[in-house]
Amino acid sequence: MKDRINRLMAIRKLITFNRIRSQEELMGKLEKKGFRVTQATLSRDLKFLKVTRRYDEKGRLYYVMPESLHREEATSQSPLRFDEGFVSLEFSGSLGVLKTLPGYASSFAIRIDRAAKFEILGTVAGDDTILIIPRDGVPVKDIRSSLKMIFPDLEEKL
Amino acid sequence: MKDRINRLMAIRKLITFNRIRSQEELMGKLEKKGFRVTQATLSRDLKFLKVTRRYDEKGRLYYVMPESLHREEATSQSPLRFDEGFVSLEFSGSLGVLKTLPGYASSFAIRIDRAAKFEILGTVAGDDTILIIPRDGVPVKDIRSSLKMIFPDLEEKL
DNA sequence: ATAAAAAATGTATATATTTGCAAAATAAAA
DNA sequence: TTTTATTTTGCAAATATATACATTTTTTAT
Numbered sequence: 001m002k003d004r005i006n007r008l009m010a011i012r013k014l015i016t017f018n019r020i021r022s023q024e025e026l027m028g029k030l031e032k033k034g035f036r037v038t039q040a041t042l043s044r045d046l047k048f049l050k051v052t053r054r055y056d057e058k059g060r061l062y063y064v065m066p067e068s069l070h071r072e073e074a075t076s077q078s079p080l081r082f083d084e085g086f087v088s089l090e091f092s093g094s095l096g097v098l099k100t101l102p103g104y105a106s107s108f109a110i111r112i113d114r115a116a117k118f119e120i121l122g123t124v125a126g127d128d129t130i131l132i133i134p135r136d137g138v139p140v141k142d143i144r145s146s147l148k149m150i151f152p153d154l155e156e157k158l
Numbered sequence: 159m160k161d162r163i164n165r166l167m168a169i170r171k172l173i174t175f176n177r178i179r180s181q182e183e184l185m186g187k188l189e190k191k192g193f194r195v196t197q198a199t200l201s202r203d204l205k206f207l208k209v210t211r212r213y214d215e216k217g218r219l220y221y222v223m224p225e226s227l228h229r230e231e232a233t234s235q236s237p238l239r240f241d242e243g244f245v246s247l248e249f250s251g252s253l254g255v256l257k258t259l260p261g262y263a264s265s266f267a268i269r270i271d272r273a274a275k276f277e278i279l280g281t282v283a284g285d286d287t288i289l290i291i292p293r294d295g296v297p298v299k300d301i302r303s304s305l306k307m308i309f310p311d312l313e314e315k316l
Numbered sequence: 317a318t319a320a321a322a323a324a325t326g327t328a329t330a331t332a333t334t335t336g337c338a339a340a341a342t343a344a345a346a
Numbered sequence: 347t348t349t350t351a352t353t354t355t356g357c358a359a360a361t362a363t364a365t366a367c368a369t370t371t372t373t374t375a376t
Contacts, residue, residue: 004325037326040325044324044325047217052211052213054210055208106285109284123284124282134250135250136250181333182331197333198357320376321374326369328367333362334360339355340353344350344351
């Protein structure tokens with residue numbers, strides 16, 4: 001059912017851009033966007049998305065998407081630019097094929113995997129090509145925007 | 159007061175080396191070590207230590223120290239069992255995406271290929287991901303059961 | 317289209333965690 | 347030491363989250 005997927009996406013966005021402190025609060029925000037479900041469903045959704053909670057500066061708990069746990073680690077030290085080596089991105093059906101210069105494929109794939117985007121089920125990297133397998137039912141444009149978030153430097157090329 | 163500090167240290171150690179799933183459980187383990195406090199105190203201790211919770215492979219929550227969020231799977235020291243590197247299996251359409259710990263993909267793929275199941279047309283293995291391509295028209299559940307036959311130890315996870 | 321199977325959800329409830337408040341323990345000041 | 351302030355803790359109650367079970371919705375197969 002498409003409604004569930006849409007809701008999961010909405011939850012992800014809400015959690016990413018707000019400090020949501022309880023499932024009740026999340027329920028309220030979802031309702032404003034037209035998603036009407038109970039707290040129990042949200043409990044299941046959060047589990048599905050592997051959402052965890054963290055303490056903010058004031059010691060209050062709020063929800064975080066798992067990817068942002070990784071992001072800081074990845075961005076903290078490495079000043080590497082990641083647009084180096086990129087060649088092209090095209091889709092065949094829903095499958096994405098990202099081409100790189102020889103030898104660069106795995107470094108791109110690792111970034112994608114680390115980001116652990118909900119929309120992307122997995123990648124398989126060869127030497128200069130990555131196959132990107134989207135989660136069932138996720139449209140191409142969502143994959144593109146995921147990739148843009150992972151590779152902000154490539155914004156225009158993706 | 160020294161007792162509290164000692165207890166906090168003990169908590170840190172317990173959480174780092176065990177999968178503690180509730181404050182009650184933690185209370186029990188602490189008691190065995192001579193620390194006798196109520197669950198309410200542990201709630202405060204965990205907040206103080208900024209301990210968070212995560213979902214394990216089976217979707218159960220357990221406590222993690224904030225540092226170990228970064229360390230990840232680094233400490234895979236134990237001798238690996240045959241099925242040890244398995245992480246997850248999901249499908250996108252009819253394509254299967256099997257994730258493994260880094261480096262283990264090909265060992266899984268080889269076993270799949272060796273089994274030469276009719277239902278599985280072939281596999282493509284990266285470093286930690288295998289793409290499983292089913293024969294045209296073969297339903298997901300048949301792929302799953304093929305994989306169960308190939309990896310009997312993973313019965314529950316597939 | 318209809319039946320059968322699987323997935324998603326709500327309701328009510330169980331389980332788990334947090335917190336206000338008062339008491340006890342510890343540290344600091346007189 | 348005695349007094350006073352601060353920190354720690356327990357208790358009980360409030361919040362918050364998870365889940366068993368029944369029902370509805372969606373998907374798959376016939």
